[in-house]
Amino acid sequence: MKKIFSRPESLRDISTHYCSGCGHGIAHRLVAEVIDELKIRERVIAVAPVGCAVVAYDYWNFDCSEAAHGRALAVATAIKRVRPKNIVFTYQGDGDLAAIGANETIHAANRGENLSVIFINNAIYGMTGGQMAPTTLVGQKTATTQRGRAAQEHGHPLKISEMLGPLPGVKYVERVSLHSPQEVLKAKKAIKQAFQNQIGNIGFSLVEILSPCPTYWGLTPKKSLDWIRDVMVKEFPLGRIK
Amino acid sequence: MKVLISGNEAIAEGAIQAGCSFYAGYPITPQNEIPAYMSVHMPQAGGVFIQAESELAAINMVYGASATGVRSMTSSSSPGVSLKQEGISYIAGAELPAVIVNIMRGGPGLGNIAPSQSDYFQATHGGGHGDYRLIVLAPATVQEAYDFMSLGFSLAEKYRNPAMILGDGMLAQMMEPINIKKSRIKNQKYARPWALTGCRGRKPNIVKSFYMQEGDLEKFNLHLQEKYKTIEAQEQRHEGLFLDDAEIVLVSYGSMSRIAKGAVQRLREKGKKVGLLRPVSLWPFPKKAFGQIRVHPGGRLKFLVIEMSYGQMLNDVKLALNCKYPVEFLGRAGGGIPTEDEIIKRTLSLLSR
Known part of the structure; x- marks a missing residue:
């Protein structure tokens, strides 16, 4: 019998700690598949965030560094500068990349660092128990906005991908989603583009991935996917930003 | 070069x-x-x-x-x-x-x-x-x-x-x-x-x-x-000066120790038994060097810690000495630097007690 589907070499054969319906498992796998397909596993140095994906290095099968909360792009900048032949990427959530690490994000992008950034936007802080993220939607209930995010008090969702687009150092930004098999395939294509850009020395590339968090959205896994499709993409439109 | x-x-x-x-x-x-x-x-x-x-x-x-x-x-x-x-x-x-x-x-x-x-x-x-x-x-x-x-x-x-x-x-x-x-x-x-x-x-x-x-x-x-x-x-490191017969040991580090050293040299010229212990590694603190200082027979021994702070190394000196000898302090901060004259004056006053 011919084997037509298997675990990528870049993904270890162990179960993850993620909640049922969480998007991280899919995103981890997409990254691993792309790295296998591009045959760069032995060249990759990943930088993991602080957040639910902190132990991504337990699941991936290549070199990886942890970074302090928000500092992944500072860590990645230095790794890439001293080892330009390695393929360096960060994998960060919305709190890590768009709140505490917004400064590092903006400046790494503005310097045009030749890095690939995988940005998981699930509109909430997962690891700490479902607090408001910079990307939380107006009206969305979280542990720290129990009556819903109020724009007047908390501001509007921060669209950091759109903010980065105009910077000359930024070469590629695309927002994708994990809410359907079709969108997952598009997400993989975008991730691949971000890595190909780095291999081709094109420059700073970021893929924002809308990803479900059923646990802290208070929805079933299926309804979480529907919520992305029906609600979240209205605030965060999918497609190429730059 | x-x-x-x-x-x-x-x-x-x-x-x-x-x-x-x-x-x-x-x-x-x-x-x-x-x-x-x-x-x-x-x-x-x-x-x-x-x-x-x-x-x-x-x-x-x-x-x-x-x-x-x-x-x-x-x-x-x-x-x-x-x-x-x-x-x-x-x-x-x-x-x-x-x-x-x-x-x-x-x-x-x-x-x-x-x-x-x-x-x-x-x-x-x-x-x-x-x-x-x-x-x-x-x-x-x-x-x-x-x-x-x-x-x-x-x-x-x-x-x-x-x-x-x-x-x-x-x-x-x-x-x-x-x-x-x-x-x-x-x-x-x-x-x-x-x-x-x-x-x-x-x-x-x-x-x-x-x-x-x-x-x-x-x-x-x-x-x-x-x-x-x-x-x-x-990895304890220190510099010692005139520690064998000192009756008063000045303790100071970094550029402050240069001023303290100047005071020690002037006091020695006056025949005063003054030494200097300069911690070079601040951590690990050179405890062994403090442990090796002995009061010479018939003599006495005091320490004067001098810092450009209000006594941050002071406690480490007291701990290194196990409180066996009196430890005094002279310090200024916020831009104030203890001068050679101030150190000499204080040292002479401690020697006269």
Whole structure:
């Protein structure tokens, strides 16, 4: 019998700690598949965030560094500068990349660092128990906005991908989603583009991935996917930003 | 080769000759000559210079560069070093070697840009979170500022632990003639099998300080404690002057010790039995040197701690002496520097009691 589907070499054969319906498992796998397909596993140095994906290095099968909360792009900048032949990427959530690490994000992008950034936007802080993220939607209930995010008090969702687009150092930004098999395939294509850009020395590339968090959205896994499709993409439109 | 050079430039040149290949920093006075020098000379030496967007970014860039196994450093001054503390804790937690230079200025808060020694607590007793230790070296001359960069990198790599060079605005800004070796170290002495280089031909490496499984973090901390015990046993450094017959020992470090040394020499000319003990490593604190000082038969023994702070090293001296001898203190901060005359006056008054 011919084997037509298997675990990528870049993904270890162990179960993850993620909640049922969480998007991280899919995103981890997409990254691993792309790295296998591009045959760069032995060249990759990943930088993991602080957040639910902190132990991504337990699941991936290549070199990886942890970074302090928000500092992944500072860590990645230095790794890439001293080892330009390695393929360096960060994998960060919305709190890590768009709140505490917004400064590092903006400046790494503005310097045009030749890095690939995988940005998981699930509109909430997962690891700490479902607090408001910079990307939380107006009206969305979280542990720290129990009556819903109020724009007047908390501001509007921060669209950091759109903010980065105009910077000359930024070469590629695309927002994708994990809410359907079709969108997952598009997400993989975008991730691949971000890595190909780095291999081709094109420059700073970021893929924002809308990803479900059923646990802290208070929805079933299926309804979480529907919520992305029906609600979240209205605030965060999918497609190429730059 | 003999050159006339400032403390800041000596630190930068010392780092380059020590094989440092990565520098990241953020502007702050009085250490700005270090990044300015690095921006020119680091690329010439084949290394990387980055002016970071913040102190936080700078220390985390050092973390990243160090994780790949290259000699990496940052420099800053007091308020900037406060900002780096989280990163220093992560570097210690990930057991990465790195050198951090703190050219101390007046505090607290924004303070001023005058020389100070008010960050001793922060450097030697924590600063960041967790049970970690920082190797701290305190140069007193521009020559030592140069030499200690090599020593700092070597100790950092030997023990896989961050090291700090603790100077002040006086040392950083003054110029002295020093000997420099134009022989940049190319091969680091210690193997770095832990470094992130891409997993070709080996299992993936992970650089981290996160231990969630029950018992793992305690085990890791016990490993750190063992390492710190070894450093305490092997790496105490000090300079002693006239300690054999001293009735009063002045204790001072860094550029302050130069002024204290001047006072000791003048007092000796007057026949006063005064000595100097200068801690060179502030952590590990040179306890053994204090333990070896004996009161000579029929004599007496007192200590006078002199700092550009309000007594931050003082407690370490008392602990090192087990409170066996009286310990007095003379200190000024916020831009005030104890003068040679003040030290002599105080010493004479203690001798006359």
